Every structure is written in structure tokens, then in C-alpha cells.
Amino acid sequence: MTNTAPAPAASPRVVLLDIDGTLVTYDLILPASAAAAVREARASGHRVYLCTGRSRAEIYPHLWDLGVDGLIGGNGSYIEDAGQVVQHQVMAPEVVAEAVGWLDAEDLGYYLECNSGLYGSPQLLERAAAAIGRPGAEGERFVADAFPDLLPLADDLPDDVNKISFALRPGLDVDALAVRFAGRAGVDTWSATGAGPEFGEFGQLGVHKGAAIITLAAHLGVPVGEMIGVGDARSDQEMIAVCGIGVAMGNAPDDVKAAADLVTDRVEEDGLARAFRRLGLIVST
Numbered sequence: 001m002t003n004t005a006p007a008p009a010a011s012p013r014v015v016l017l018d019i020d021g022t023l024v025t026y027d028l029i030l031p032a033s034a035a036a037a038v039r040e041a042r043a044s045g046h047r048v049y050l051c052t053g054r055s056r057a058e059i060y061p062h063l064w065d066l067g068v069d070g071l072i073g074g075n076g077s078y079i080e081d082a083g084q085v086v087q088h089q090v091m092a093p094e095v096v097a098e099a100v101g102w103l104d105a106e107d108l109g110y111y112l113e114c115n116s117g118l119y120g121s122p123q124l125l126e127r128a129a130a131a132i133g134r135p136g137a138e139g140e141r142f143v144a145d146a147f148p149d150l151l152p153l154a155d156d157l158p159d160d161v162n163k164i165s166f167a168l169r170p171g172l173d174v175d176a177l178a179v180r181f182a183g184r185a186g187v188d189t190w191s192a193t194g195a196g197p198e199f200g201e202f203g204q205l206g207v208h209k210g211a212a213i214i215t216l217a218a219h220l221g222v223p224v225g226e227m228i229g230v231g232d233a234r235s236d237q238e239m240i241a242v243c244g245i246g247v248a249m250g251n252a253p254d255d256v257k258a259a260a261d262l263v264t265d266r267v268e269e270d271g272l273a274r275a276f277r278r279l280g281l282i283v284s285t
Contacts, residue, residue, distance in 0.1 A: 013281065014220065014227045015041065016051035016072065016213060016239055017272075019063070021232035022249050023050070025268050026194050028146060030062060033273035038066045040282040049081075049216070051209050053190065053201075053235055055113040055162045056080070057149065074162030075235055076212035077204055078115060079219070086219050087212070088115070091161045091204055095184050099164050099202045100157060102177075110166035111150070112158060119153045124167070131167035131198040146192075164202040165190075174200055190235060194251050210238025230275060232256070232267065247275050 017023050017038070024030045038048050050059065051072040059071060070081040079086040096112070103110045109127025111120040129139030144150070168174075168189065177200070178187035186205055189197035209229075217224045229236070229243035232252040240246030240260050248260035249271050257263045262278065265271035276282045 011226075012045040012047070013279075014217075014222050015046055015048045015281065016209075016227060016229040016243065017048060017068075018231035018233065018236050018239070019050055019052040019054060020192070021194055021251055021267055022230055022236075023063075023267075023272060026192065029268075031268065031270060031272070033270040034267075035066055037273040037276040037282050038068065040284065041276055042067050042069070044282065046281055047220075051213070051229065051231075051236075051239055053163075055118070056115040057117045058113070058147075060148070070216075072209060072212045072216060073115075074113060074207075075203060076207045076209045077162040079212055079216050081216065081219060087215055088160075089162075089204055089207060090159070091163065091185065091202070093157070093159060095181070095202075096157055096161045096164070099181070099185065102180075103164075103166055106172075108166045108169065108172075110164060111147070112153065112161050113163050113165060114158045114160045115162070116158060116160050117149065117151045118147055119158060120147070120150045121153055124150075127167040127169070128199075131169070132193055132196075133198075163204065166200050166202075168198055168200050172200070188235070190233065194232070208238045209236065210242040213239060213242050228279065228281075230272065245279065247279075 047069045049070045053075045077089045109124035125140040128143045186203040225244035227243040228245045229239040230247040232249035246260045247262045248257045250266035264275035
């Protein structure tokens, strides 16, 4: 379902795409219609960038194979354009060490999200499977498949941490955690299923997708008002707000939909391709 669409694109646009729940389903399936829409849009002269909470190490080959022009990763901490690193901000080592110490003391499953790789705690698969409502071996296999290149966490912590995600457990006081880290790290929650939240996150203060889009726009020499942002989660709200046209997927929360200029169908119902067609980015998909 869509609301009244903005005017179709009359000139080449820059499109920013969230990944999970927007480009791919929550089961990590890339719909054929979405892949075809991205390729057709680029063939028509539009530029397409991934704009995601994932770090670069989580952008697997099938996503790069779409031919995207670049990446905003780590919820805005990393920007890449045509293979050139435009920006890379990392968490302060002392904040990383304190966060890891707290996570270990709480016996939570977690992973450090870096451009060099994803580094997981020993209990990550078990705790993450339980958090998404799929406890046991089948759920742990699903989590392992979601992180095919997961690396074990060593005593020497990596120095390129964009953010840290951890599996939530019932009764965990995220608000108290935010107070504990106030002024040093942002603390938020997110969902891997669209029904959550199931995960918590330590992130960098002042880092979000909207700020990164402004930086990318300046780098490209393109007005932000001519950009299109497409997302499904509350972490996409700054992107939807800053872009000239903000698109919410049909599976987005109501407050995200309310902030968007266009609401399209769900990711598994060809929502991305339908939005592209409605905006005049493609004609045939």
C-alpha cells in the first residue's frame, strides 16, 4: 500500500537504502524484484548507496554485486563512495573496554562491529537465538548463517569498533545502562525480526544516518533535498527526515511511516521495487 507519491524523478537522483527490512527481508532474503530495481535504477543513471546499521564487514558479496555506488555503514560512522573512504569514525578504546567489561560481567552475548570483521563473544549464538525467539540448535544455526564470517573475540580488542551489539534478556534495564554511559556512548535497541527489540547497542555520540548523509551530499556536491532515503526502522528516522524524499516500508513502525513522504508495501511484498516505480526511478521492474 502506498500513500500519495511525490513527483517522479526528473533527473538522476541519489538513493540511500537501508538493508535489513528494506532491501532484504528479516530472514535475510534478497527479493528478486528489489535486486532488479536497484540494477535498473543505476542503469537509468541514478546512484544507489547502502545506508545501514551494518558495518562494512557485514556487506556480503551478493549486496556489492548489485552494483551499488557506495556505503554508509555503522549507522553513519563509515562512508564509502566508489571505493574511496570518505569518513570513518570509531569508538574510543576506553569506552569499548568498559562496554565489553560490563557485557562480560552480565554474561550477555555480544559482537563488536568493525570494518575489519565481526568479533563475537563465546555465548553469542546461544544468547542471540534466544533473543529472537528461536532457542536451540536451529536458531543458533540461523544466527551463524547470518554472520558467516564471525570471528572469535580475542583479549586484545580491535581498534576499529564502529558499534557494539548485544542480545537483550528479559528484565535488562536499558535506560539505566544509558545513564551509566551518558556522555561517552549512545545506548539504543534494535530488532532483527521487525517484532523486537531483541538487541541492544552501544554507539557513538552524534553519529547517525542523517548526519552521514549530509556529509556524503557535500562530498558528492548534491543537495540533500534531491536525495531519496528508504528505510523501515527507527534508526532510519534521521535519514527519512533529512532526505528530500523519505520512504517508509510497509513493515515500518507507525511513527516511522508518519514521518515519511511515501509509504510503500512490505519488503517481502515487493515494496522496494514498487517505491522505485512510484518515484520514477524505474519503469519495468
